[in-house]
Amino acid sequence: MKVLLVSYSGKPLHPDNFIPDNGLAQLAGCVREAGHECVVHYLNTPRLLWELNSHAKVEADLMHKVRQVHPDVIGFKLYINGFYDSLKLAEAVKTQFPGIKLLAGGPQITYFEEKIFLVTREFDVLTTGEGERAITGILEALEGKRELSTVPNIIYLEHGVPRKTGRIYSEQLGELPDPAWDVYDKQFRDLWPIMVFTISRGCSVKCAFCTHPYIWGDRFRSRPMDAIMREVAGAKAQYGFRHFRLADSTPVPGMLERFSQAIIDKSLDIRWSGYAYARMINPSVLRLMKTAGCIFLWYGLESANEAILTSMNKKIVAGNMMEAARMTREAGITYLTSLIVGFPGETEESIEETFAFVKQMRPDSVQVTALGLVPQTPLARDPEKYGITAEANWELSLMNMRFAGMDEASTKGKGYYTSGGKPWEYWQEKATELVRRFDGENLLTQTTDDLHLMADVAGMEIREFRQRVQGCMQSGDQAGMERLIRQSWKNATAA
Numbered sequence: 001m002k003v004l005l006v007s008y009s010g011k012p013l014h015p016d017n018f019i020p021d022n023g024l025a026q027l028a029g030c031v032r033e034a035g036h037e038c039v040v041h042y043l044n045t046p047r048l049l050w051e052l053n054s055h056a057k058v059e060a061d062l063m064h065k066v067r068q069v070h071p072d073v074i075g076f077k078l079y080i081n082g083f084y085d086s087l088k089l090a091e092a093v094k095t096q097f098p099g100i101k102l103l104a105g106g107p108q109i110t111y112f113e114e115k116i117f118l119v120t121r122e123f124d125v126l127t128t129g130e131g132e133r134a135i136t137g138i139l140e141a142l143e144g145k146r147e148l149s150t151v152p153n154i155i156y157l158e159h160g161v162p163r164k165t166g167r168i169y170s171e172q173l174g175e176l177p178d179p180a181w182d183v184y185d186k187q188f189r190d191l192w193p194i195m196v197f198t199i200s201r202g203c204s205v206k207c208a209f210c211t212h213p214y215i216w217g218d219r220f221r222s223r224p225m226d227a228i229m230r231e232v233a234g235a236k237a238q239y240g241f242r243h244f245r246l247a248d249s250t251p252v253p254g255m256l257e258r259f260s261q262a263i264i265d266k267s268l269d270i271r272w273s274g275y276a277y278a279r280m281i282n283p284s285v286l287r288l289m290k291t292a293g294c295i296f297l298w299y300g301l302e303s304a305n306e307a308i309l310t311s312m313n314k315k316i317v318a319g320n321m322m323e324a325a326r327m328t329r330e331a332g333i334t335y336l337t338s339l340i341v342g343f344p345g346e347t348e349e350s351i352e353e354t355f356a357f358v359k360q361m362r363p364d365s366v367q368v369t370a371l372g373l374v375p376q377t378p379l380a381r382d383p384e385k386y387g388i389t390a391e392a393n394w395e396l397s398l399m400n401m402r403f404a405g406m407d408e409a410s411t412k413g414k415g416y417y418t419s420g421g422k423p424w425e426y427w428q429e430k431a432t433e434l435v436r437r438f439d440g441e442n443l444l445t446q447t448t449d450d451l452h453l454m455a456d457v458a459g460m461e462i463r464e465f466r467q468r469v470q471g472c473m474q475s476g477d478q479a480g481m482e483r484l485i486r487q488s489w490k491n492a493t494a495a
Contacts, residue, residue, distance in 0.1 A: 001036045001037070001072040001073060001139055001142065001143065002036065002037040002038075002039070002069065002070065002071045002072050002073070003031050003036055003037065003038045003039070003071060003072070003073045003074075003075060003135075003139070004038075004039050004040075004041060004065070004066065004069050004071035004073070004074045004075070005024050005027060005028060005038065005039070005040045005041070005074075005075045005077070005183075006040075006041050006043065006062065006074060006075065006076050006077070006086075006089070007021055007024055007040070007041075007042050007043060007044055007076075007077040007106075008043040008044065008058070008076075008082050008085065008086050008089065009044050009079045009081050009082040010079075010081045010082025010083075010085050010086075011081070011082070012044070012046075012050075012473060013081060013473065014448075014451075014473070015192070015451065015454060015469045015472075015473065015481070016192075016448065016450045016451070016454075017044045018044060018045060018046060018190075018191050018192050018481070018485065019191060019192050019194050019196060019245070019450060020042070020181070020184050020187075020188065020191050020192075020194075020195060020196070021042065021044075021077070021196070022179055022195070022196040022197060022198070022247070023077065023106075023131075024040050024042070024077060024183070025040075025179035025180050025181045025183060025184070026132060026176070026179045026180075027075070027131055027132065027135055028040060028179070028180040028183045029176075029177040029178055029179050029180040030132045030133075030135060030136050030176065030177055031135060031136065031139070032177070032180055033136075033177040034136040034139060034140075036139055038180065038183065039069050039071070039183065040183040040184065041062065041065045042184065042187055042191075043058065043061070043062070045187065045190040045191060046190065046478045046481045046482050046485070047190060047478065047482070048061065050476050050478035050481075055085060055088060058085070058089070059088070059089055059092050062089055062092075062093070063092065063093075063096060066093060066096075066097060066100070071100060072100065072101065072142070073100065073101045073102075073103060073138075073139065073142065074093060074100055074101075074102055074103070075102075075103040075104070075105065075127075075135065076089070076090060076102070076103070076104045076105075076106075076123075077104075077105060077106035078104050078105070078106040078107070078108035078109055079106060079107055079108055080107070080108055080111075080398075080399070080401055083108050083399060084400075087119070087120050087122065090102055090104070090120070090122040090123065091120075091122050094122050101124045101125075101142060102122055102123045102124050103123060103124065103125050103126070103127060103135070103138060104116070104123045104125075104126050104127070105126065105127035105128070105131045105134070105135075107211075107215075108399075109126045109127060109128050109155075110128045110129055110211070110214070110215055110376065111211065111374060111375045111376060111398075112375055112395055112399060113126070113128055113155055113164065113375075113376075114126075114155050114162035114164060115395055115396070115399075116155075117155075117157065117162050118396065119396070119399065121157070124156065125138050125148070125154050125155070125156045126154060126155040126156070127153055127154050127155075128153055128154070128155060128164075128167070129153050129167055129169070129214070129215055129216075130153060130168075130169055130170055130201075130215075130216070131153065132170060132176055133151075133152060133153065133168070133170065134151060134152060134153040134154050137150070137151030137152065137154070138151055138154065149163070149165060150165075151165060152165055152166050152167065152168040153165065153166075153167055153168060169201070169202075169216070169217040169219075169221070170201075170221070171221065172221075173200075173201065173221055173222065173223045173224070173227075174223060174224040174227060178227065178230060178231055178234075179197075179231065181195070181234075181235060181238075181239065185239075188239055189485075189486075189489055190482075190485070191485065192454055192457070192485055192488060193240065193241055193242070193243060193457055193485075193488050193489050193492040193493075194241070194243045194244065194245055194450060194453050194454065194457065195232075195235045195239075195241045195243070195244050195245070196244075196245045196247050197228070197231055197232065197235075197244055197245070197246065197247065198223065198246070198247050198248050199222065199223055199228050199246065199248055199251065199255055199256075199259050200220060200221060200222040200223060200248050200251060200252070200255055201216040201217065201220075201221050201248075201249075202216050202217045202218060202219050202220045202221050202249070203216065203217075203218065203220075203249040203250040204218050204219065204220060204250075205250055205277070205313070205314070205315055206218055206313055206378065207300075207302075207312055207313055207314055208311065208312050208313050208343075208377065208378045208379045208386065209302075209312065209340065209343065209371065209372070209374070209377055209378075209379050210377060211374055211375075211376050211377055212249040212250075213249075214376040214377070215376075216249060220250075220252060222255050225258055225259070225262050228259065228262070229262050229263075229266060232244060232263070232268060232270065233266060233268060236268060236270060240489070240492055240493040241270075241492065242269070242270055242271060242457070242492045242495050243270070243271050243272065243453045243456065243457045243492065244270055244271070244272040244273075245272065245273055245274065245449065245450050245453060246272055246273065246274030246275070247274070247275075248274065248275060249275065250275065250277045250280070251274060251275065251276070251277075251280075252280055253280050253281065253282060253285045256285055256288075256289060257285050257288055259292070260285070260288040260289045260291070260292035260294070261288065261292070263292040263293060264288075264291055264292050268293075269293070269495075270292075270293045271293045271294075271295050271453070271456060271457075272292075272293055272294055272295070272453075273294070273295060273296035273297065273298070273449035273450065273452060273453050274294070274297060274298070274449065275297070275298050275299075275300070275449075276297040276298065276299050276324070276328075276335075277299075277300075277316075278299055278301070278316050278320040278321045278323070278324035279315065279316045279320045279324075281324050281327065281328070282327070283327050283330070283331065286327055286328055286330075286331035286333060287331050289331070289333065290331045290332050290333050294333055295333065295334065295452070295453075295456060296333065296334050296335065296336075296364075296449045296452040296453065296456075297328060297333055297334075297335040297336075297449070298335070298336055298337075298338065298448070298449045299321060299324060299325070299328075299335055299336070299337045299338070299363075300314075300337070300338050301318070301321045301337040301338065301339060301354075301358070302314060302338065302339055302340040302343070303318075303339065303340065303343065303346075303350065303354050304318040304321075304350075304353050304354040304356075304357035304358070305318075305345070305346075305350040305353050305354060306318065307345055307350075308343050308345045308346065308350060311343065311344065311345055311386065312340075312343060313378070318357055321337065321361070322357075322360075322361055325337070325361050325363060334364040334452065335363055335364055335365075336363055336364060336365035336366060336367055336447060336448075336449065336452075337358065337361070337363045337365075337366055337367075338366070338367040338368075338369070339354060339358070339366065339367065339368045339369070339434070340369060340370075340371050341368060341369070341370050341371065341427055341430050341431040341434060342370050342371035342419050342420075342422070342424075342426075342427025342430065342431070343371050343419065344386045344387035344388060344419050344420055345387070345420065346371075346419070346420060346427070347420075351430060351434065355434060355437060355438075358438070358443075359438075359441055359443075362443070363443070364444065365443070365444040365445065365446075365447040365452075365462075366438050366443055366444070366445055367445065367446055367447065367448065368431050368434050368435050368438070368445065368446070369431060370424070370427040370428040370430070370431040371419060371427055373388060373390060373394065373398070373416065373417045374398075375395055375398070383417070387419065387420060388417055388418070388419055389417060389418045390416065390417045391416050391417065394416040394417060397416040398416060444462065444463060444466075447462065447466060451465075451466065451469075454469070454488070457488045457491055457492055458484055458487060458488045458491065459487070459491050468480070468484065469481070469484065472484070
């Protein structure tokens with residue numbers, strides 16, 4: 001069978017829209033290993049998102065690709081941003097090519113699962129959570145080799161009623177094939193020279209607001225180090241990548257230590273960033289990470305108030321973050337810390353406490369967001385337990401949201417919950433106000449680790465780079481963004 005994977009996240013809000021998607025490369029590797037052909041049509045490039053700035057042009061581009069590829073199956077990766085635009089694309093495909101089977105996966109499906117069928121019936125099967133075994137199982141079912149009901153991690157309609165199969169996680173990540181990065185071969189130079197990869201899956205912390213344990217499981221599973229090194233070294237040798245983003249939810253020190261040592265042993269000379277957990281870091285690991293090319297880390301503090309941290313189930317105290325900040329700075333690694341405003345228990349006093357703490361800590365950047373009530377989190381499963389009041393059908397309201405742009409602290413859309421008796425819009429304004437106050441303290445705000453990677457590969461100071469890309473994003477300056485990407489590739493391949 002021939003499979004076409006499509007990714008379209010709508011109007012770009014962040015420059016990370018233009019980073020190659022490792023999830024699609026992983027799925028493509030699985031499809032090929034199962035003996036099928038796979039093509040990726042990645043619509044998230046400056047040219048396709050701005051030059052084709054009307055839905056009609058994007059639709060025409062996709063229809064052209066479908067006629068060119070002649071797929072038996074099309075899989076859409078769906079996000080909150082661009083969700084309804086993607087539904088229109090799926091509707092157009094179904095109308096013009098009724099014989100093609102349509103699948104959908106991605107974060108939007110994992111968040112909303114069978115509720116997706118309340119707003120669309122265009123898709124034949126939805127995949128939720130880890131998609132590698134789901135997509136190959138679906139292809140086997142379409143070939144008549146197994147019953148669809150035996151395929152894990154999927155949702156489909158049976159006599160018009162959604163049916164959800166059992167949820168599983170890949171226990172042996174080493175059994176998964178390598179990502180098929182060559183599916184981007186002709187598009188790489190339209191995208192940032194940054195490759196996203198993982199060394200493990202799973203998170204046992206289970207923060208109340210976080211979806212990661214649901215998506216990837218609550219038990220830590222690591223990839224074989226030889227597979228990780230093969231992917232990283234191959235990406236550098238074959239495509240010229242030198243900058244990498246480690247996307248693990250909660251990388252543990254032992255795995256970070258082994259990964260860093262392997263990078264050093266192979267003299268790979270790469271630069272990378274990733275998440276870090278304040279309670280799982282120490283000076284020796286940080287020094288090793290620095291030697292291995294780590295230039296930036298993202299720590300989630302969320303609040304400096306101990307009662308709120310406990311309610312969040314963060315399993316850290318504010319002092320852990322202060323100590324991690326000191327160790328990270330001494331190792332020569334820059335870092336940001338992220339904050340969530342409006343978690344139940346938040347008050348003016350707790351906001352002041354957090355502001356004073358971060359002001360004392362002086363991170364290289366601070367990111368502030370208003371609390372989001374996201375499906376599949378502990379907070380969403382039992383909102384009353386936490387002091388959240390959600391409106392009726394709040395999940396359908398959330399489907400209509402537009403996430404915040406890179407210069408914003410709040411998401412666009414109608415409020416859908418109250419926390420501590422205060423509406424969502426109130427906490428949005430508090431988050432925006434906190435950003436302004438940090439700006440007034442000359443602290444860099446609202447960046448991400450991948451933005452710092454982009455600045456590094458572009459050879460620019462982060463504030464200047466942020467201003468440049470922010471201008472491009474806000475004005476739709478396709479040529480300006482493409483110049484930055486071209487310069488970044490020139491820098492990467494000259495290193």
